[in-house]
Amino acid sequence: xxxxxxxxxxxxxxxxxxxxxxxxxxxxxxxxxxxxxxxxxxxxxxxxxxxxxxxxxxxxxxxxxxxxxxxxxxxxxxxxxxxxxxxxxxxxxxxxxxxxxxxxxxxxxxxxxxxxxxxxxxxxxxxxxxxxxxxxxxxxxxxxxxxxxxxxxxxxxxxxxxxxxxxxxx
Amino acid sequence: xxxxxxxxxxxxxxxxxxxxxxxxxxxxxxxxxxxxxxxxxxxxxxxxxxxxxxxxxxxxxxxxxxxxxxxxxxxxxxxxxxxxxxxxxxxxxxxxxxxxxxxxxxxxxxxxxxxxxxxxxxxxxxxxxxxxxxxxxxxxxxxxxxxxxxxxxxxxxxxxxxxxxxxxxxxxxxxxxxxxxxxxxxxxxxxxxxxxxxxxxxxxxxxxxxxxxxxxxxxxxxxxxxxxxxxxxxxxxxxxxxxxxxxxxxxxxxxxxxxxxxxxxxxxxxxxxxxxxxxxxxxxxxxxxxxxxxxxxxxxxxxxxxxxxxxxxxxxxxxxxxxxxxxxxxxxxxxxxxxxxxxxxxxxxxxxxxxxxxxxxxxxxxxxxxxxxxxxxxxxxxxxxxxxxxxxxxxxxxxxxxxxxxxxxxxxxxxxxxxxxx
Numbered sequence: 001x002x003x004x005x006x007x008x009x010x011x012x013x014x015x016x017x018x019x020x021x022x023x024x025x026x027x028x029x030x031x032x033x034x035x036x037x038x039x040x041x042x043x044x045x046x047x048x049x050x051x052x053x054x055x056x057x058x059x060x061x062x063x064x065x066x067x068x069x070x071x072x073x074x075x076x077x078x079x080x081x082x083x084x085x086x087x088x089x090x091x092x093x094x095x096x097x098x099x100x101x102x103x104x105x106x107x108x109x110x111x112x113x114x115x116x117x118x119x120x121x122x123x124x125x126x127x128x129x130x131x132x133x134x135x136x137x138x139x140x141x142x143x144x145x146x147x148x149x150x151x152x153x154x155x156x157x158x159x160x161x162x163x164x165x166x167x168x169x170x
Numbered sequence: 171x172x173x174x175x176x177x178x179x180x181x182x183x184x185x186x187x188x189x190x191x192x193x194x195x196x197x198x199x200x201x202x203x204x205x206x207x208x209x210x211x212x213x214x215x216x217x218x219x220x221x222x223x224x225x226x227x228x229x230x231x232x233x234x235x236x237x238x239x240x241x242x243x244x245x246x247x248x249x250x251x252x253x254x255x256x257x258x259x260x261x262x263x264x265x266x267x268x269x270x271x272x273x274x275x276x277x278x279x280x281x282x283x284x285x286x287x288x289x290x291x292x293x294x295x296x297x298x299x300x301x302x303x304x305x306x307x308x309x310x311x312x313x314x315x316x317x318x319x320x321x322x323x324x325x326x327x328x329x330x331x332x333x334x335x336x337x338x339x340x341x342x343x344x345x346x347x348x349x350x351x352x353x354x355x356x357x358x359x360x361x362x363x364x365x366x367x368x369x370x371x372x373x374x375x376x377x378x379x380x381x382x383x384x385x386x387x388x389x390x391x392x393x394x395x396x397x398x399x400x401x402x403x404x405x406x407x408x409x410x411x412x413x414x415x416x417x418x419x420x421x422x423x424x425x426x427x428x429x430x431x432x433x434x435x436x437x438x439x440x441x442x443x444x445x446x447x448x449x450x451x452x453x454x455x456x457x458x459x460x461x462x463x464x465x466x467x468x469x470x471x472x473x474x475x476x477x478x479x480x481x482x483x484x485x486x487x488x489x490x491x492x493x494x495x496x497x498x499x500x501x502x503x504x505x506x507x508x509x510x511x512x513x514x515x516x517x518x519x520x521x522x523x524x525x526x527x528x529x530x531x532x533x534x535x536x537x538x539x540x541x542x543x544x545x546x547x548x549x550x551x552x553x554x555x556x557x558x559x560x561x562x563x564x565x566x567x568x569x570x571x572x573x574x575x576x577x578x579x580x581x582x583x584x585x586x587x588x589x590x591x592x
Contacts, residue, residue, distance in 0.1 A: 014553075016535065016555040016556065017556050017562075020535060020536070020557045021534050021558070022536035022540075024207050025207075025239060025244055025246040025247050027214075038557075039555075039557045040556070058359055059359035059362065059392065062392065063553060063555060064294050064553075065208060065296075066207070066208065066310075067208065067211055067312060085362060087362065088362060088392065089294055089309065089310060092309065092313060093310035093311075093312065093313070096310060096312035096313055097312060136194065138324075147312065148312045148313070148316055149215050149312060152316060152319070153218070156219075
């Protein structure tokens, strides 16, 4: 169960506002985190706390394939992104770097405490529950291992892992 | 059993199953592309997965090049290039380094993409190669790390949105105007997780440059890929570039399930995407007269010879308007040479434009040609998000090369049809 304070964003939050192109030459994740969401809120990096969540509208993470976008959010302390929908590449990248994502249409206020049950795709805000989309079991595995790199290592270590690495067919 | 779409057939071949939309498959990758921005993270991930003495799955199926920060614009960029060069050398990969141009022009141009293939690149505009009838899609660095190590990747087989265009594009209305109109109508997330298949008589009549512009923009409506079914235009393009390679053009079945939308283009006007969303699309007349500070003619969307030639035709022998900076960047060395040999570099330089060597240029938003606060840029590229080309207080309008050329000499956003015959 993931539990944290919510920051609200609207529709079409793109990767250029999550982390602008001018910061991409660095491999320093802390520097990325210091500029996260700068395009929408220049104070965000200083306000966000470890374990906080983002609750957003449609098409979160649209645009570039830059994995620095979910990395910057993860490094800034964001524990989970709840959005009405995600752009495809961002969704994959987030899971691959171990940042939890769940598709759900959640109605809440900024600062509300939000609880996410990833395995059930369920989001709770106080007494209210919002049923989101459950992610396939093999993606949940990748998330729970902390991302694709750790997942692949575990796979390689398991001598009789399933051949296609996707677990059972979702 | 109903038929299969082009995408389902390509996944069936690559995953050795009968692939249907919605199914998760593990597929073999035919070719993978990495560049200087997302490559370093992919290489780091590769070594974390494979260990320090790891070897890539197949060096002959990986292409590396640098295009976002070239020539190196900072010591950090130079270090990234060094690291990638070392990796290419150790693994025996083909590395075009800084010399060839923008990845999405170079890959098809050098024969690395064939119809029916499954291609991935660690760049969102990898969807461009679908113009050749390949299934080609952008992935992140960690997915790429896994591909470098194993040559395989999981996919959800996408549903297909068939975007049909009928009629003949009017004079000075281009495939860019058409795809902008389609994005405006479908919305920035209207095709999320779908394969956008461009079809119909208008698309059949397009040359490869025009088709690449369409496929390139599929991601701007959320598409996982943009495809055009291979035909004679495709085969001619391929034969010139991939001589001797086995070609297996796959076509979709007529009865394959898909969503269909149709556009009549006979009366289509030049279109502009307004700041700061690619789906805020209006006919150019709505913003004609808007003052601009910079014009960018280039990028993987519209940096080909045909694009630059069209813009030059609109400019005639007129100079770039006072107070406007015009930056022209042919998308590849090959395209640059075509522009040069046609005498267009000289004409652009005489007009006062800056003609830069092939790279992503201002579209990268961090290298050069950046905008200051309050400035407006008219750009033939593909994104106009806040901060995309510099200051987060700048505005970017997206347009066709014809509109860019007409506006460069006017100093304000201009309908190219108003310039013709002047």
